[in-house]
Amino acid sequence: MVFAFAVPALSLAVLGGIDFTCAAVDRSKMQEVADQAALSGAKQLLVDTSSATARRAQSFARPQLGSLIDNWTLNVGAQVVGGGNAVKVTITGNRPARLLGMIPADGWNVGVSATAQVAGKTPLCVLATGSNVGGLLGIGGTTAVIDLKSRSRVTAQACMVQSNQNIAVGSSARVTAGLVQAVGQASGMISPTPQTGAPAIPDPFASINVNIPSLCTDLNLRLISGTQTLAPGVHCGVIMVGNSATLTLAPGEHYFFAATLSLTGHAVLAGTDVALIFDATSSFMFTNNSDIELEGRKSGPLAGFVIIAARDNTKTFTISTTSAHKLLGVVYVPNGLLSISGANRVAETSDWTVIVAKGIAMDGSANLTVNANYVSTTVPVPAGVGPASSVRLTN
Numbered sequence: 052m053v054f055a056f057a058v059p060a061l062s063l064a065v066l067g068g069i070d071f072t073c074a075a076v077d078r079s080k081m082q083e084v085a086d087q088a089a090l091s092g093a094k095q096l097l098v099d100t101s102s103a104t105a106r107r108a109q110s111f112a113r114p115q116l117g118s119l120i121d122n123w124t125l126n127v128g129a130q131v132v133g134g135g136n137a138v139k140v141t142i143t144g145n146r147p148a149r150l151l152g153m154i155p156a157d158g159w160n161v162g163v164s165a166t167a168q169v170a171g172k173t174p175l176c177v178l179a180t181g182s183n184v185g186g187l188l189g190i191g192g193t194t195a196v197i198d199l200k201s202r203s204r205v206t207a208q209a210c211m212v213q214s215n216q217n218i219a220v221g222s223s224a225r226v227t228a229g230l231v232q233a234v235g236q237a238s239g240m241i242s243p244t245p246q247t248g249a250p251a252i253p254d255p256f257a258s259i260n261v262n263i264p265s266l267c268t269d270l271n272l273r274l275i276s277g278t279q280t281l282a283p284g285v286h287c288g289v290i291m292v293g294n295s296a297t298l299t300l301a302p303g304e305h306y307f308f309a310a311t312l313s314l315t316g317h318a319v320l321a322g323t324d325v326a327l328i329f330d331a332t333s334s335f336m337f338t339n340n341s342d343i344e345l346e347g348r349k350s351g352p353l354a355g356f357v358i359i360a361a362r363d364n365t366k367t368f369t370i371s372t373t374s375a376h377k378l379l380g381v382v383y384v385p386n387g388l389l390s391i392s393g394a395n396r397v398a399e400t401s402d403w404t405v406i407v408a409k410g411i412a413m414d415g416s417a418n419l420t421v422n423a424n425y426v427s428t429t430v431p432v433p434a435g436v437g438p439a440s441s442v443r444l445t446n
Contacts, residue, residue, distance in 0.1 A: 070148055074159040077119055077144075085140045085165035086444055088112035092129060092138035093167035094438055099426075100135035108138050122146050137168040137445065168445045173230040174437045176210035176421050180254050180385065181409035183216060194235060195219035196410045199226065203391070203413035207421035210437075215251045224413070228421075255435025256383055256407060260352065261361050263306045263330040274298055274318075283325075286310055292318040292341075300325045300345075304353060307333040314341035314372070322346065326353045326380075334366040338393075341372045347380020347430045355433040360384045371415075376400045380430055384408040396420045402428040405436045 092108030108129040116125060123144040132139045147158040179196035197218045199205065205212060207228040212218075220226055220239025227242045237245035268284025274296040283303030290307075292298045293315045300322030307327065312335040314320055320337070321344040329335070335358075337343055347357035357380030360368065364387050371393040379401040382389065389406065391397055392414040398404045399420035406421070413419065425438050432438060 070159075074146075074161065077123065078161045078163060080119060081116070081125075081142045081144065081161060082163040082165070084112050084115040085142050085163050086167075087115060088127075088129065089138050089140040089165040089167035090444065092131075092140065093169055096131070096135060096138065096169050100131055102131065105129040105131050105138060108140055112140060112142065116142075119144070132166065133168060137166050139164060139166045164446075166445045173211045174209075174423060174425075175213060175252065175255075176207055176403075176405050176423055176436065177205065177212040177228075177411070178252055178255070178407045178436070179214045179216070179409065179411050180252075180407065181216060193219075197226075197233075198411070199224035199239070199413045201414050202416040204416075204418035205413070205421070206396075206418055207423075209423035210421060213249070213252050218245065254385060254407065256381075256385070256433065259359075259383075261328060261359055263308055263328055263361060265308055265330075267308060272298075281305070286312075289313070291315070292320060294318065297321065300327075304328060304348070304351075306330070307335075309333060311336070313338075314343070315339050316341065318342070319344065324349045326356045326359060328353075328359045328361075329364060329366075329368075330361050331363040331365075333364070334360075334368055334387075336369045337372045337375060338369070339372060340374055342374040342376060343370070343372070344377045345379065346377065346428075349429050349431070355431045356381045356383060358382045358384070360387050362386055370397060370417075378404050379428065381405045381407065381433060381436065388412060390414075391417045391419055393417050398422070402430075403432065403437065405432070407436070 088108045088111045091111045092104050095104045109127050112127045123146045125144040128141045141164040143162040145158050145160050181196045183194045195217045197214045200221045202223045205226045209229050211230040212228045214233045217235040218233045218237040225240040231241050231245040232249035233247050234251050237247055264285050267287035271288035272290045274292045275294045276296050278297040280299045282301050285306045285308050287308050287310050289311050291313045295317045297319040302324035305327050307329045310333040314337045317340045319342040323346045326348045345357050348354050367388045367390050370391045373395045375397045377400045378398040386409050388410045389408040390412045394416045396418045402424040404421050425432050
């Protein structure tokens with residue numbers, strides 16, 4: 052008789068425990084969604100601090116809740132807080148208990164919240180990842196992985212310049228940025244005053260696949276007049292564009308295998324929705340008055356990139372021209388040197404540019420102009436740089 056009376060009570064306890072566990076699992080899912088929505092919203096604060104960002108965070112959260120919407124009565128809220136520095140997302144919900152409203156009588160009530168904060172409202176746009184650049188700068192083993200000489204300039208007023216070692220700016224050179232940081236030391240005319248002893252920023256694209264096919268689509272190209280369109284593929288040998296000729300790259304991935312891409316005279320290299328990918332033995336050299344008008348990929352695994360070098364490429368990529376007007380996208384040279392010299396501004400007509408290289412050397416009177424108008428183009432910004440570079444959960 053005792054056993055007969057105990058069985059229903061035990062059954063209720065077991066069922067109640069199962070129901071409690073299910074509610075706890077659902078709560079964990081809600082917390083995960085709140086975290087993701089807050090992070091998604093906070094990334095947009097760098098370009099929009101209005102209530103529209105909060106509404107986008109709400110819109111992001113709702114579809115992520117999936118089947119929970121069928122079982123729970125849910126309310127998703129979001130707001131911009133912290134003076135425009137953070138997004139807070141809250142999710143509250145109720146569902147009836149499965150034991151006919153007995154445990155608990157008013158059903159299960161849960162509430163979760165997440166706040167994501169912009170760690171610094173200055174997006175990362177120039178990063179020198181090396182601790183030294185060996186002999187790449189021609190002076191052997193220098194730790195000034197951002198090195199400006201003569202009257203060269205870096206102008207990045209809306210974003211951050213970071214060196215994972217030292218910055219050396221010559222007496223007539225200048226760096227002007229939203230924020231300048233160096234893991235080591237920084238010398239010369241730098242505005243604002245650089246933050247030294249900063250933590251290193253790891254390569255944000257370390258996991259990207261930069262393998263280059265080795266089957267040539269075409270071999271050697273010499274163009275000294277007129278206009279020619281080059282289809283995507285694997286370009287091998289010497290590609291030389293000179294005089295006033297124009298080489299237009301058709302949309303897609305353009306791989307360079309055992310190749311040298313050279314522009315001289317008043318030649319033009321143009322391309323929209325393109326990525327130029329260089330294997331270990333390939334490089335480019337843009338000289339004289341040649342004009343560069345390149346916009347990066349808009350979709351696919353290389354979306355946002357305009358120039359990429361393979362990880363085993365330790366060559367120097369040279370921009371020494373008076374007319375390098377547009378480099379819209381990420382220039383990624385993880386183990387090579389980006390050398391910019393010549394005269395006039397570089398990349399100034401780009402809506403945005405991001406440079407990640409082992410070392411960056413400048414000379415002459417070149418002015419590398421790094422814009423940060425991320426919402427003005429359909430070329431997306433890869434995660435880890437630009438407006439997505441400095442967001443974290445605070446609670």
